[in-house]
Amino acid sequence: MSLLLLAGCSNPTSTGDGDPQATKEPTAQTSNNTPAETNVNTSETFSDRDYETSYDKNTSVSITLNGDSAECSSDAVKISGSTVTISNEGTYILSGTLDNGMIIVNAENTDKLQLVLHGVTINSKSSAAIYIAQADKVFLTLAPGSENILSNGGEFTAIDDNNIDAAVFSKDDLTINGQGNLTVISPAGHAIVSKDDLVVTGGEYTITSANHGLSGKDSVRIADGTFTMTTGKDGIHAENSDDTSLGFVYLASGTYDIKADGDGVSASNYLQIEDGSYTIKTGGGSSTVTKESDGSWGWNLPGREQSTNTAEDSISAKGMKASGKLLINSGSFSIDSADDALHSNSDLTVNGGTFEISTGDDGLHADGTATVADGSITITKSYEGIEGQNINISGGIIHLISSDDGLNAAGGNDQSGNGGFSGFQDKGGFDTATDSSINISGGKIFIDASGDGVDSNGSLNVSGGETYVSGPTNDGNGALDYNGDATITGGIFVAAGSTGMAQNFGSSSTQGSMLVSVGSNSENSTITLTDNSGKNLLSWVVEKSFSCVVISCPEIVEGETYTVSIGGTTEEVTMSSLIYGSEGMGGNPEGMGGNPGGMGGNPGDKGGKPGGMGGGKGTRP
Secondary structure (H helix, E strand, C coil): CCCEEECCCCCCCCCCCCCCCCCCCCCECCCCCCCHHHCECHHHHCCHHHHCCCCCCCCCEEEEEEECCEECCCCCEEEECCEEEECCCEEEEEEEEECCCEEEEECCCCCEEEEEEEEEEEEECCCCCEEEEECCEEEEEECCCCEEEEEECCCCCCCCCCCCCEEEEECCEEEEEECCEEEEEECCCEEEEECCEEEECCCEEEEEECCCCEEECCEEEECCCEEEEEECCCCEEECCCCCCCCCEEEECCCEEEEEECCCCEEECCCEEECCCEEEEEECCCHHHEEECCCCCEEECCCCCCCCCCCHHHCCCCCCEEECCCEEECCCEEEEEECCCCEEECCCEEECCCEEEEEECCEEEEEEEEEEECCCEEEEEECCEEEEEEEEEEEEEEEEEEECCCCEEECCCCCCCCCCCCCCCCCCCCCCCCCCCEEEEEEEEEEEEECCCCEEECCEEEECCCEEEEECCCCCCCCCEEECCCEEECCCEEEEEECCCCCCCCCCCCCCCEEEEEEEEECCCEEEEEECCCCCEEEEEEECCCEEEEEEECCCCCCCCEEEEEECCEEEEEECCCCEECCCCCCCCCCCCECCCCCCCCCCCCCCCCCCCCCECCCECC
């Protein structure tokens, strides 16, 4: 990324008793940066018993698995060949092997059961290894140091009215906890499914499945754990088509290594992440997306044909996706995704965390508002870096590289706003919207864009922070592009690029800004701004070639003279008005040291080019 030298420019723990049932919609809390409706109260998300992993061997029921049979002395356990059915509340300790069998829980709907896996291997050739047909809640505890394997043999044959399609399948609430290891293999379906809430509070998991890895209809809630997943669909998935208040994912912590052909994490409602470490690769990664000679984008995932226009054939391969709000408060994220890395069909908020992103589509995408309040975000590859109907940046450090726009408010060629991957769904996308906006009030932003650097189809408001744009080298795009008003009232803003579509800030600004044409400059040229006393106000290395630059910082005031230096060429600029150089494109560009360029052009007029730097005092090397 660019070298920057500045001088002068200012700028869970549960509190419940016993086993309170976690509510379906956690109580919201409020904070300065997070929307109340998606800031979960962890005391109601996880109960005391969700964390409870102890058990009394003397009062527990022991079940021994013996290949094609099992042994148990309790009347609450019925054994028929290699099928073990548990019908009463209590704690059950399982050990041994079933080559082709299953554990069925079919108790009263008020019963709570604890199944302790103490070194078990259970394979069911045609159904679930563990099937919870009915209970109030089942706690699956991994005994400390135990190694456990649950698998399906490659097909699912109906045994009752339920559509059993996972190696571990529960019709009711399921909590998995403990300090052991669990391997789940499901070559024909999902790995672990709850048709209610799926909660995990600890353990180490290795999951391989043809479909989803962890799936909960009402919610997936994870307090902690270590997860290694290879999935044919989503890694973690929550979806409830019957109740739109459910189908959410809450991740408090944990370590995740997810390789998914679908989405890494997907929620039909909101997705909230408090902390954790995430390594996610989806759809084969960003390298599977290439640009065709006609300018269109295609997905070249080996072994998979491009989808048709039918919804059922469409492919979503996003890193983290929420149909509702997506909120990230902290964590470490390494995402390599064919589709958007972070995606919300509503609002996306990043309050902290460290992100390393490479994507074939958008780095951060929100159909509503994309907000970055803090954190460190590095996007090494993207189609568009950050996209939303509105973009608000108030903190953090952002480095991004985009093959199209760096920041894009409401639009662009991508148009993935309706949830589909570019080129794979019928996409209405964003329309040109005068009510869209980009608002920068803090943070440090470094943009390397082949398209527009900062592009708002509505307004642009800069009141703080530091923004540095290495923009396009072609005249069909601009380092700064807006359709409404562009106002700067504070902060540092430097945008270098081509002259063809160049724009300056508008006349409603209260901080000085200059748009100057600087001739042709090679990559890695240094732009330096000094005041009339020789004080260095800023110095920045532009990584690409450029021919004009917008410069604004608090020290630029009307009536003063400043010196812009690029390499060995210098030019004096006298701020005859607070906005020097056309708000639109008026005037003929002049090289540094040439004759004065025109200052004409009405605001927003894209018919001309930026004014020159003025003549007579420039020196050429």
